[in-house]
Amino acid sequence: MDFAVWMMMGALGALVLTRVDQARRVMLLRRVLAPYQIEKLLETLTEGYLRALGEDDAERRRAVWLVMDGHETVLSGQLQRLAQDMAGLPAADTRFSTLPLALPMASRLPLPSADFRQVVRLHAEGFATVAANGEGLSARDKAFRLSAELLLFQHSCHAFCRSRGVASARLAARHGTTHAQALAAASAATRDGLRAAGLA
Numbered sequence: 001m002d003f004a005v006w007m008m009m010g011a012l013g014a015l016v017l018t019r020v021d022q023a024r025r026v027m028l029l030r031r032v033l034a035p036y037q038i039e040k041l042l043e044t045l046t047e048g049y050l051r052a053l054g055e056d057d058a059e060r061r062r063a064v065w066l067v068m069d070g071h072e073t074v075l076s077g078q079l080q081r082l083a084q085d086m087a088g089l090p091a092a093d094t095r096f097s098t099l100p101l102a103l104p105m106a107s108r109l110p111l112p113s114a115d116f117r118q119v120v121r122l123h124a125e126g127f128a129t130v131a132a133n134g135e136g137l138s139a140r141d142k143a144f145r146l147s148a149e150l151l152l153f154q155h156s157c158h159a160f161c162r163s164r165g166v167a168s169a170r171l172a173a174r175h176g177t178t179h180a181q182a183l184a185a186a187s188a189a190t191r192d193g194l195r196a197a198g199l200a
Contacts, residue, residue, distance in 0.1 A: 126190035148185035
C-alpha cells in the first residue's frame with residue numbers, strides 16, 4: 001500500500017475512535033441528567049427573562065420576576081444535586097480534552113484536559129451565588145448575569161460531549177453570542193474557574 005492509503009486508513013481509524021469516545025460521554029451525560037429538568041428550566045428561565053424585559057406594565061413585570069425567582073431556586077437546587085451525583089463518578093469517565101478540536105482518546109493522553117465533575121460543581125456554585133444576589137443586582141442585571149451562567153453551563157456540556165470548538169460554534173449559532181461575550185457577562189468566580197480549567 002502506498003502512503004496515501006495508510007494516511008486515509010489512519011484518519012478513518014482516528015475518526016471512529018473519536019466518535020466512540022464522544023458517544024460514551026454523551027450517554028454518560030444523558031444518564032446523569034435524566035432525573036432532572038435542567039434543560040426545561042433553562043428554557044423556561046430564558047423565555048421568562050425575555051418576557052419580563054419586554055413587559056411594559058410594571059406590576060406584570062414584577063410578577064414575572066417573582067415567578068422567575070422560584071424557577072431560579074429550583075434550578076439552583078437541581079444543579080447542586082447534579083454536581084453531587086457527578087462527584088461519585090470515576091475520574092477516568094469525566095476527564096475530557098480542552099483542545100478546540102476533538103482527538104481520539106485525547107483525555108487519556110498528556111494533553112490539556114479538565115475534569116467535568118469539577119466543571120459542573122463550578123457552574124452549580126456560580127449559578128447559586130448569582131441567584132442569591134448578594135451583590136444586590138437589579139432584576140434585569142441579575143437575569144443578564146444568570147443567562148451568561150446558563151450559556152456557559154451549556155457550553156461546558158457540549159465541550160464535554162464533543163469539543164470546545166463545536167461548543168463555541170453551537171453557542172454562536174443558537175444564541176448569537178460568543179464564548180468570550182458569555183464569559184465577560186458571567187460572575188468573576190465562574191470566569192476565573194473556567195480559565196483555570198482551560199475552558200476559557
